[in-house]
Every structure is written in structure tokens, then in C-alpha cells.
């Protein structure tokens with residue numbers, strides 16, 4: 001007769017069950033990693049220095065509306081963003097004051113500070129807590145409702161790495177390692193997949209189709225190589241979607257082989273044509289013995305200097321108004 005093992009703790013027993021049932025293992029003590037849809041919502045950013053510039057990259061990439069409170073002069077990158085996204089950023093040229101929050105408690109979805117003034121930082125955090133608005137106080141992890149992470153971006157793909165405050169520089173290194181390991185065209189492939197899913201939901205919108213639709217998309221998502229999906233034309237997509245309607249019953253799916261799909265093509269996709277032309281050009285250049293990228297880099301730096309000069313003028317003009 002089996003005897004009960006009394007040496008095992010209740011926690012260990014639950015762990016074994018978790019494993020036995022194949023449930024994901026829960027490791028507590030992490031952060032909630034979510035993709036916040038902040039588009040069109042207003043964010044308060046206090047400070048206009050180097051860290052504020054990095055915050056603006058995150059915010060503008062997510063189409064947020066920013067109210068930035070910071071006395072001039074602004075960091076050059078912040079000034080540049082202001083001229084690049086005048087519709088998204090409202091700049092208030094003075095230090096923060098508490099009425100900025102208390103007079104409009106419902107205006108902001110999020111508060112970020114990036115200032116070199118610990119007293120003002122703490123005051124802003126206290127106000128944020130009172131108003132129940134999530135806040136990130138740069139340099140003060142205990143006063144952060146959330147941390148930023150190191151983000152790799154390729155079209156619709158965003159990969160964020162967090163070390164949960166342990167080593168931000170290492171987060172950046174890991175992000176670069178991940179980016180290196182990703183397939184070259186994965187951003188484009190994901191964008192194409194988004195289009196196929198959207199089209200299919202339009203063609204087969206009924207609730208009762210849900211299960212079959214999802215199963216077909218699952219099989220199709222796993223089937224083709226990344227570069228093939230990236231190179232799909234709208235014509236390929238229409239051809240592929242046709243296969244969805246070939247099976248009728250619940251477990252009946254037809255996901256074509258890539259070769260079958262290609263046979264249906266009447267022409268190459270624009271993207272494939274462009275990529276082939278680019279490859280041909282690169283090959284020609286290499287054959288001519290040019291050092292790849294050198295000229296472009298020199299031109300780039302000169303071009304950038306000119307652009308920054310231009311911006312300075314524009315910025316002064318806008319202040320004069």
C-alpha cells in the first residue's frame with residue numbers, strides 16, 4: 001500500500017502538480033509585461049534633458065500625446081523631436097508646479113519625470129499616487145509604478161527586455177543579441193500575417209466560424225518560411241484565403257503547400273521585385289570594388305549636420321512667434 005510522503009511541503013506538492021498538468025510555471029516577483037495602447041492618450045513628461053529624449057522615443061513610437069513641462073534650454077534631441085512631432089508634443093517652457101496636475105486631475109493617463117531635482121520628483125510622485133495615475137520617476141526605482149525596458153522594433157514587432165532594475169545596460173545587450181537572432185524579414189512577415197488575419201475576419205466574420213478560423217490561422221502561421229511570408233503579395237494573400245473556403249466541416253482544413261500557392265501566381269510581388277533589384281544593385285557595387293556603406297556614411301553625417309543647422313533656425317523662429 002502506498003504511504004503518504006510527509007517530507008514534501010505543500011508548495012512542493014503544488015509545483016509537482018503544476019508540472020504534471022503541463023501548466024506554465026509561475027515565477028513570482030516579476031513585472032507585468034503588457035503592450036499598452038496609449039495612442040491618442042495624454043502623457044505628462046516633466047524634464048527636457050537626455051533621459052526625457054529617451055522617453056520621447058518610447059512615447060512617440062506609441063502615438064501618445066505628450067505635454068512636456070521643462071524650462072529652456074532643451075536637450076538637442078528633445079528640441080528635434082518637438083520640431084519633428086509638433087502635433088504630438090505640447091511644450092510648456094517652465095519648471096513643473098503642482099497645479100499642473102491638481103488643476104486637471106483627469107487629463108493624464110501616465111506621468112513620467114526625467115529631472116535632476118529629487119525634491120520635485122518626489123512631490124510629483126506623491127501627486128501621481130493621490131490622483132491614481134501610474135508614474136515613472138527616472139532614477140528612483142521605488143517611486144516607479146513601472147519600469148521602461150530595452151526595446152527592439154521592426155514594423156509591428158516590439159521585443160522588450162527587462163532585468164527588473166538589476167542591470168539596464170545588460171537589458172540593452174540582451175536586446176541586441178535577440179535582434180541579431182531574429183529572421184531578417186520578420187517585421188514584414190508579421191505585417192503580412194496581420195493583413196491575412198484581418199482579411200479573413202472580414203470574409204468569415206461569424207462567431208460560429210471562430211474556432212475553425214483560429215485553427216486554420218494557427219496551421220497557416222506555422223507552415224511557411226519567414227521570407228516567404230514577407231514576400232507575399234496581395235495576390236498571394238487572396239489566393240491563400242481562397243483555400244480557407246475549400247474545407248467546410250469543423251475539422252476540415254486546407255492550407256496549401258508554399259509551392260501550390262506560388263503556382264497560382266500571375267506575377268511576382270512588388271516587394272520581391274524590389275528586393276531582387278536591391279540585391280542586383282548590391283552585387284554590382286561589390287563587383288565594382290566599392291567599400292560598402294562608406295560613401296553613404298560620409299554623406300549621412302554631412303546631411304545630418306545640415307539638418308540640425310536647419311532645425312536650430314526653425315526652433316528660434318518658432319520661439320520668436
Ligand SMILES: C[C@@]1(CC(=O)O)C2=NC(=C\c3[nH]c(c(CCC(=O)O)c3CC(=O)O)Cc3[nH]c(c(CC(=O)O)c3CCC(=O)O)/C=C3\N/C(=C\2)[C@@H](CCC(=O)O)[C@]3(C)CC(=O)O)/[C@H]1CCC(=O)O
Nearest residue numbers: 139141147148149150162163164165166167168169171172
Ligand atoms: C532599459 C532602459 C530603458 C530606457 O530607459 O529607455 C532603462 N535604462 C536604460 C539605460 C541605462 N540606465 C542607466 C544606465 C547607466 C548604467 C547603469 O547604471 O546600469 C544605463 C545604460 C546606458 O546608459 O547605456 C542608469 C540608471 N537606470 C536606472 C537607475 C536607477 C537605479 O538603478 O537605482 C540608474 C542610475 C544608477 C546609478 O545612479 O548608479 C533605473 C532604471 N532604468 C531602467 C530602464 C529601468 C530598469 C530596466 C531594467 O532593469 O531592465 C529603471 C529601474 C527605471 C526606469 O528608468 O524605467 C535603458 C536602456 C535602453 C537601451 O539602450 O536599449
Ligand SMILES: NC(=O)c1ccc[n+]([C@@H]2O[C@H](COP(=O)([O-])OP(=O)(O)OC[C@H]3O[C@@H](n4cnc5c(N)ncnc54)[C@H](O)[C@@H]3O)[C@@H](O)[C@H]2O)c1
Nearest residue numbers: 047048049050051052070095096114115116117120138139
Ligand atoms: N532611469 C534611467 O535610465 C536614467 C539614466 C541616466 C540618468 N538618470 C537620472 O535621470 C535624471 C535626469 O537625467 P538627464 O540626463 O535627463 O538630466 P539632464 O540634466 O539632461 O536633464 C534634466 C532636465 O530636467 C529639467 N528640470 C529640472 N528640474 C525641473 C523641474 N522642477 N520641472 C521641470 N523640469 C525640470 C531640466 O531643465 C532638464 O531639462 C537624473 O536624475 C539622472 O541621474 C536616469
